[in-house]
Amino acid sequence: MKRYLYLWHRWLGIGLCLFMALWFFSGVVMLYVGYPKLTPREHFAHLPVLNLQDCCVDLAAALDAADPQRAPASIRLSTVAGEPRYLFSYPGRSNVAVDARTGLRVPLTGREQALAAARQYAPLAAARYQGAVQEDLWSHSRALNADRPLQRVLLADADGTLLYLSGQTGEVVRDASALERGWNFVGAWLHWLYPLRGIGMDGLWSNLVIYLSLTATIMAVLGAVIGVLRWRFNRPYRSGSRSPYRGFARWHHVGGLLFGVLAITWIFSGLMSMNPWRIFSSSAPLDTAAYQGGPLTAKAFPVSTAHALSRFADDGLVARQLEWRLIGSAGYVIGYDGGGRTRVLSMADGQVLRRLPRAVLERAAQAVLPQGQMRSEQLDGYDFYYYERAEQSMLGHLEKRLPALRVRFDDPQQTWLHLDLYTGEVSGVVDQPKRVSRWLFALLHSWDWLPLLQRRPAWDIWMIAFSVGGLILSVSGAVLGWRRLSRGKLRG
Known part of the structure; x- marks a missing residue:
């Protein structure tokens, strides 16, 4: 049985360690330079x-x-x-x-x-x-x-x-x-294997990333098992070392023992980022359309654009963009200034608000599940499921302002809504599968853990140190694989 463990790990590693090295290196780049976007x-x-x-x-x-x-x-x-x-x-x-x-x-x-x-x-x-x-x-x-x-x-x-x-x-x-x-x-171009897109492989790209990640996870797990089996915990080898290997092989062995578990979690969580086989897609997602209360029509907005701008200016907001929004069938115009700050003009009474009343959002949310139980809480600080990330990160451009409102429903998927008190927007829908994804992807892959995120550079040190460990592990594996292939060619 041990022989098959070694063979599977060796031959999978020959094909995959280079990919892993690219993933670890590009992952460090992505910590500070994200894929281009307009924030x-x-x-x-x-x-x-x-x-x-x-x-x-x-x-x-x-x-x-x-x-x-x-x-x-x-x-x-x-x-x-x-x-x-x-x-x-x-x-x-x-x-x-x-x-x-x-x-x-x-x-x-x-x-x-x-x-x-x-x-x-x-x-x-x-x-x-x-x-x-x-x-x-x-x-x-x-x-x-x-x-x-x-x-x-x-x-x-x-x-x-x-x-x-x-x-x-x-x-x-x-x-x-x-x-x-x-x-x-x-960075992202390598990390997500984007060179494969635009060359006729777009339809295969998603499955290719999924199955490469799955195979790499299996390879890493096998390597961890072998690493423990080959380490002498009680009695060292004749050389005095607890590892039987030398040179790059020893780097690979010791690196696997030190960083193997984290490498497994990173590769596995990278697999989870692709939502493989739609495991994080709800079988019965809650329809939130009723939160709006009806279609966006002109009847809900009797105030003219010029009057709305004038009212915002009177309140100190020089608007650069307006947005028309329905919340529980009531019309509101949102004004945005150059810094993204907002004011809300109510169509019902003409008042300009800094924030929408909590009761307004709760009534609109109750319409989503009229016969169900609903609980709400105001979030005055970030927590495990509602937090902000650096702008360059994958979802860092999505604003998570405080305070916010969290509404919990008793539907089969135990759905939560996160509501922006400044605009009334549904800023997040989090059901049970998405909460599982939060653990298996966001936590394990980018360590979105508040004690680290809020104590930078502790998060940076953690991510870089273990990325370097993963890079050592994968580069040494790639070198060993190349040597193995070279020996085979020489024998041939």
């Missing part, structure tokens, strides 16, 4: 103040121009290419823009519109048009699907920024600096 901070900072001169057509006319047959999932007013535009998103369909001055639907973004949008983003930088793409190295993201095709513009700014603009609305939807692009070649 809310960047988005709002590059928007001009809303200018409503000769503007705007009413919301009903804009909705009819966008799609008179369907209600949108979201409605925003922003400035795109120097012009105010209503921006609409629809489930499973492309985004739509309507010129807020003329009320006409905006056509697909072309070269001149893309350059105008880039000049708005960076007025002082020269811009060079780079053409349109459906998907490329820095735009592998389902979040961009409703904006494809994407227009690219390269800025001659200090950061060498490459902008991606929605082909549907003209908005800047992603920025990638030269530093991000450079480091991502040895």
Whole structure:
């Protein structure tokens, strides 16, 4: 039996240790340089103040121009290419823009519109048009699907920024600096095996990552078992060492004993990040549509855009973007300034609020499960299931403001909603499978554990030290595998 353990570990390792080395090295890079994305901070900072001169057509006319047959999932007013535009998103369909001055639907973004949008983003930088793409190295993201095709513009700014603009609305939807692009070649691009995408293997990519990770987990577990079996705990070998190996083999043996368990958890949790075989997808997800209380229609928002802007200005908020939102069938307009700060204008009484009353969100949440039990609690601090991450991390761009409201339901999946008191947005839906994913992926893979996250650089030291250990383990394994193959070739 032992012989088969050694053989399986050896031959799996020959094929996989190089992948593991790449994963550990690129993982360290990703601690500090994430895959390019446009964060809310960047988005709002590059928007001009809303200018409503000769503007705007009413919301009903804009909705009819966008799609008179369907209600949108979201409605925003922003400035795109120097012009105010209503921006609409629809489930499973492309985004739509309507010129807020003329009320006409905006056509697909072309070269001149893309350059105008880039000049708005960076007025002082020269811009060079780079053409349109459906998907490329820095735009592998389902979040961009409703904006494809994407227009690219390269800025001659200090950061060498490459902008991606929605082909549907003209908005800047992603920025990638030269530093991000450079480091991502040895970061996320390697870590997620993105070289395999765009070469005809996109349909196989997900399964390839899953089964490579699964095989690597098995290999690492076998190695841990062998490492313990070969270590002399009581009586050393004749050489005086407790390991029978020398050179790279000893590095591999000792490295496996020191870092093997953590290497197993990292590889396994990387497998879990892919949601293999949909094990973290709920069989009966709770439908949260009732939280909104109805479709987004103009009837719920009788206040004009100009009046809303005036009310926000009176309260000290210079708005750069407006958003129309329904919460429990009641209409609210959310104003955002250049720092992402918000105010809420209630359609019911015209009041401008810093935060929505907790009771408003609780009533809206109860509609999600009218006959069920519901408990709510206000979160004044972060905990295991509601916390923020560094901006460059995978989900670090998602704002997790405090205080927030957590609502717990007694449905079969024991679903929780996290509600943003500043905007009324459902910022997270966490059911039982997602809570399991929190343990098996987020905790084990990136050590999202508050005692570490809140005591940096303790988290950095932990992650780097054990990544280096994993790198030693995998590089030594790759060297041993290469030597084994070389010996086989020489014998042949």
